Amino acid sequence: MESHYYLSSSPIPYRIVCRLPYSTVNQFKFGLNLLNGIFDEKNKFGLLIYKNEDKSLTISRNLCRHAGGNFVRDIEEGPEIVRCTSHGWKLNTKTLEYIRPKMCLKQKQLTIEEQNDGGLFILEPILYEPWLINPQLKQDLQPNEMTITYLNHASIEIQAGNEKLIIDPWLIGPCFGRGWWLFHKNESDIFNRIANADAIFISKSFPDHFNLPTLREIAKMNRNIQIYIPQFIIDHFKDQFEQLGFTNVRKIPFGIWQKLKNDEECLSRFLILPDHKLSNVDSVILFEYKGHQILNLVDCLNPNGEYLPYSIDVLLTNFTSNTSAYPSCFIEQFDQEKILEICQKKDEDFIKKIIKYIQLSNPSVWIPFANYFIEAGPDDEQIRQINWKNNPQSVGQILQNRFPLLKTWYPFPDGKYDLGTKIGDQPSKPIDDYLKKSWNFQPYISQLDQSLEFEPLKTIEGIKEYFQWTKFNNYDLILHIIETNNDFSIILREYFLDFLGPNPTLSESCPVSRPLLRIRCRASVLRDIFIRGYSWINLYNGFSGRYFAQPNIYHSKFWNHFKYNLPLDPPQWIGFTQQIPPNVVQALVKWEDQSSITLTMALNSICLD
Numbered sequence: 001m002e003s004h005y006y007l008s009s010s011p012i013p014y015r016i017v018c019r020l021p022y023s024t025v026n027q028f029k030f031g032l033n034l035l036n037g038i039f040d041e042k043n044k045f046g047l048l049i050y051k052n053e054d055k056s057l058t059i060s061r062n063l064c065r066h067a068g069g070n071f072v073r074d075i076e077e078g079p080e081i082v083r084c085t086s087h088g089w090k091l092n093t094k095t096l097e098y099i100r101p102k103m104c105l106k107q108k109q110l111t112i113e114e115q116n117d118g119g120l121f122i123l124e125p126i127l128y129e130p131w132l133i134n135p136q137l138k139q140d141l142q143p144n145e146m147t148i149t150y151l152n153h154a155s156i157e158i159q160a161g162n163e164k165l166i167i168d169p170w171l172i173g174p175c176f177g178r179g180w181w182l183f184h185k186n187e188s189d190i191f192n193r194i195a196n197a198d199a200i201f202i203s204k205s206f207p208d209h210f211n212l213p214t215l216r217e218i219a220k221m222n223r224n225i226q227i228y229i230p231q232f233i234i235d236h237f238k239d240q241f242e243q244l245g246f247t248n249v250r251k252i253p254f255g256i257w258q259k260l261k262n263d264e265e266c267l268s269r270f271l272i273l274p275d276h277k278l279s280n281v282d283s284v285i286l287f288e289y290k291g292h293q294i295l296n297l298v299d300c301l302n303p304n305g306e307y308l309p310y311s312i313d314v315l316l317t318n319f320t321s322n323t324s325a326y327p328s329c330f331i332e333q334f335d336q337e338k339i340l341e342i343c344q345k346k347d348e349d350f351i352k353k354i355i356k357y358i359q360l361s362n363p364s365v366w367i368p369f370a371n372y373f374i375e376a377g378p379d380d381e382q383i384r385q386i387n388w389k390n391n392p393q394s395v396g397q398i399l400q401n402r403f404p405l406l407k408t409w410y411p412f413p414d415g416k417y418d419l420g421t422k423i424g425d426q427p428s429k430p431i432d433d434y435l436k437k438s439w440n441f442q443p444y445i446s447q448l449d450q451s452l453e454f455e456p457l458k459t460i461e462g463i464k465e466y467f468q469w470t471k472f473n474n475y476d477l478i479l480h481i482i483e484t485n486n487d488f489s490i491i492l493r494e495y496f497l498d499f500l501g502p503n504p505t506l507s508e509s510c511p512v513s514r515p516l517l518r519i520r521c522r523a524s525v526l527r528d529i530f531i532r533g534y535s536w537i538n539l540y541n542g543f544s545g546r547y548f549a550q551p552n553i554y555h556s557k558f559w560n561h562f563k564y565n566l567p568l569d570p571p572q573w574i575g576f577t578q579q580i581p582p583n584v585v586q587a588l589v590k591w592e593d594q595s596s597i598t599l600t601m602a603l604n605s606i607c608l609d
């Protein structure tokens with residue numbers, strides 16, 4: 001059996017393609033290098049190696065995606081272009097995009113790990129095509145034998161034979177602070193439906209997929225239900241299911257078929273695949289029954305490195321990319337016309353991405369989902385107006401023009417798509433009747449407002465404590481935080497953080513001539529994030545900040561850290577025990593019924609006799 005090689009920071013298993021000694025690496029010229037005659041255990045193969053201006057290497061196999069031909073240089077087309085000697089496909093070795101034919105196809109990029117002696121391990125994910133292992137024969141389905149029912153947003157139920165799997169239930173309250181609210185009404189009895197399923201799969205730890213208030217209700221009804229979660233290297237779920245009361249939680253490794261139930265009769269199985277951009281954050285699920293496959297890409301940025309099973313039955317994807325602060329919350333950076341232009345360009349590009357996924361997976365039907373939220377909250381009227389989004393029907397129309405044989409089905413609550421008949425339900429009432437018209441804002445927003453009473457964060461010491469806890473440092477950035485009331489009209493406080501040194505330093509004025517990121521934000525949401533050690537995705541995706549960067553760049557190191565790499569244990573406010581009045585602690589803990597459980601850990605040592 002093939003041995004697996006792991007990088008220290010990723011759950012993706014690799015195989016070692018080859019090792020390049022330093023004497024070889026040292027001879028690479030800038031631009032394209034062709035390396036031929038390498039041997040692994042079975043074959044002789046070649047590599048395409050592009051050395052970039054910053055000396056980094058972009059490496060792929062010298063193997064054409066069309067039918068396995070080999071490439072040679074194509075000087076006429078350009079110094080980085082190669083041409084396949086079999087049927088003439090052309091590849092840009094710098095971007096790894098095929099330029100002929102223009103099909104949005106990309107070449108697999110190999111991963112590099114540098115060794116102490118300057119040599120390189122060249123690695124390739126093993127997971128490119130794990131669904132080919134132990135294939136199922138495709139059998140005919142009876143009507144209603146295998147169905148997908150839409151519940152809400154990214155929540156679906158897959159029913160296959162006698163088994164039922166629920167994916168990513170979000171049915172209560174807001175997500176991302178107070179930014180996202182459900183677009184659709186829940187159908188009656190939905191909690192019973194979920195609690196009586198065979199299993200629940202949670203694809204990632206974002207609140208619109210791992211929704212604590214929803215799961216808390218389900219735990220009250222059936223704490224023994226089987227829960228499946230991806231086995232990420234960084235455990236973002238960290239005991240939270242157990243704290244909710246669930247007794248039956250299993251971490252699933254990537255790329256290995258899992259039976260839905262531990263039962264001889266069970267014919268349903270699934271496997272999860274990693275996102276190659278955010279391998280510790282996102283996952284994809286492939287569900288199979290009697291050889292029929294449902295591929296749910298959730299909203300991954302680079303699902304399985306864009307290697308997807310071919311000729312599947314159903315492909316589920318999201319339909320818009322305008323789900324976070326950029327560009328709608330950059331209203332201090334761009335005018336409204338520019339914001340609209342960026343939104344539309346982003347979503348045009350997003351449609352190209354869906355087209356690519358359809359080319360790669362060739363589904364019978366495309367189902368848009370996982371973007372059914374609305375910025376309905378009080379004081380978010382402006383965002384609601386300017387955050388332009390694709391609508392599923394217009395995307396579907398473009399797809400059908402491009403792929404005449406592709407079916408589309410637009411989900412609605414309790415609507416069902418039948419894989420046996422290949423027919424989706426049609427709404428039995430006007431579509432408007434499925435939409436939510438009112439939301440219960442008050443308890444959620446007033447609870448966020450409680451964070452303003454948290455004494456430690458009224459002090460500079462508390463702010464310092466928080467930023468030390470984040471462990472973000474040695475980065476040339478001044479962060480200017482302006483805390484405001486909920487409609488951004490009144491400034492409550494402002495301060496500057498300098499991340500250049502080993503510890504962030506705080507001041508009341510801005511050092512000159514340094515890269516600046518200014519965040520004008522709702523103090524209630526920001527302080528709630530600070531108290532509980534939440535990801536800043538709650539601020540960023542939740543439309544609770546207004547951003548301005550000088551120079552105008554996206555500080556990916558800063559954002560990746562504050563969105564995905566904060567410490568797993570929340571700040572310990574131990575040194576501040578005396579400062580928190582008991583009534584504030586009570587109020588904050590009470591919020592746990594609606595939002596968080598990590599607060600218990602944060603306040604464990606200081607609250608509630």
Ligand code: FES
Binds near residue numbers: 064084088
């Ligand atoms: S194998 Fe390369 S173009 Fe056909």
